[in-house]
Amino acid sequence: MNDLLLVEEADGVSYFHVLLVANMQRTKYTVHVNMLRHGDGVWRTYLTFDRDQLLDPEWESKAVLANNKIYIASTQNSIDFFDLTTSSISTVQLPHGVEYGDRDTMLAPADDASDVYLIHAKNLQLDIWLHKGDNWLLVDTISLRDMVANLRIPGCEVEDEPTAPLWINHVGSYAEFVFLEMGRCALHLDVKCRQLRKVYDMTEEELDLGDIHPLTMIWPPIFPALTDNLARNAM
Known part of the structure; x- marks a missing residue:
């Protein structure tokens, strides 16, 4: 996963870059969220976190930014969302019968x-x-x-x-x-x-x-x- 997301703010547009890195065995994943704020001119690390499981990148899942949260598929039955305001991580199960x-x-x-x-x-x-x-x-x-x-x-x-x-x-x-x-x-x-x-x-x-x-x-x-x-x- 290597996605670029943007959010419109009062003073301009800021960008988030979401990069997913897996170990050789694909048993551990690190998600790097970097931010380029309007007028800043340089990318800065916004959030980095490790997960034991995420949906295999070969499934071509895409990160989505909505309501100040970044959503990423974590398994075939759930998605993780990362609250950019509180820097917290939560998991939501998909609807019954959907994967x-x-x-x-x-x-x-x-x-x-x-x-x-x-x-x-x-x-x-x-x-x-x-x-x-x-x-x-x-x-x-x-x-x-x-x-x-x-x-x-x-x-x-x-x-x-x-x-x-x-x-x-x-x-x-x-x-x-x-x-x-x-x-x-x-x-x-x-x-x-x-x-x-x-x-x-x-x-x-x-x-x-x-x-x-x-x-x-x-x-x-x-x-x-x-x-x-x-x-x-x-x-």
Whole structure:
């Protein structure tokens, strides 16, 4: 794990760098949290702690910053969160029946004083959980079977039945959208509108899709008006 997280503050943006280091036997893990504060100009050690177990980094779990806490998957059934205010560490069990698998579970920050969303894909169904207080709430369930079948992705269907595994690549803030992988395609799911679109086909030369890092912006964009001098130079 080697993640860069940012937090907006009154005087600017600060960054947290989360680095996970394991021993040779992968029986001990050290998590290093470094901070680059706005205007500071230098990275400083913010927090370092050891854990006897964390989810194997090969599962591609990602750290998430939400409500001034950093969340990291610790086992297939739990997540650790590190409170940056109190420097305390706690563990939260995942909802009953949910566990980290092969790229089928991901966290995303919530949009209020709650903690995090947990998005879980299984059997072409997407479940969205919200951790609030000490409880997990199932806030949405989306069946993707018909949506995927309508896309007719080459090599992923037998008699109109989707067969390839569905993986989660990226979850947007507040779980408003999800990027998925199926076969050699990237799919975008608009959670609110319940709309699934194919947005990318891998070429024959590409071995894997890699991580998706979407850029979100206001649409349509609003550009500043050009002055007369700039307008003449642009012509």
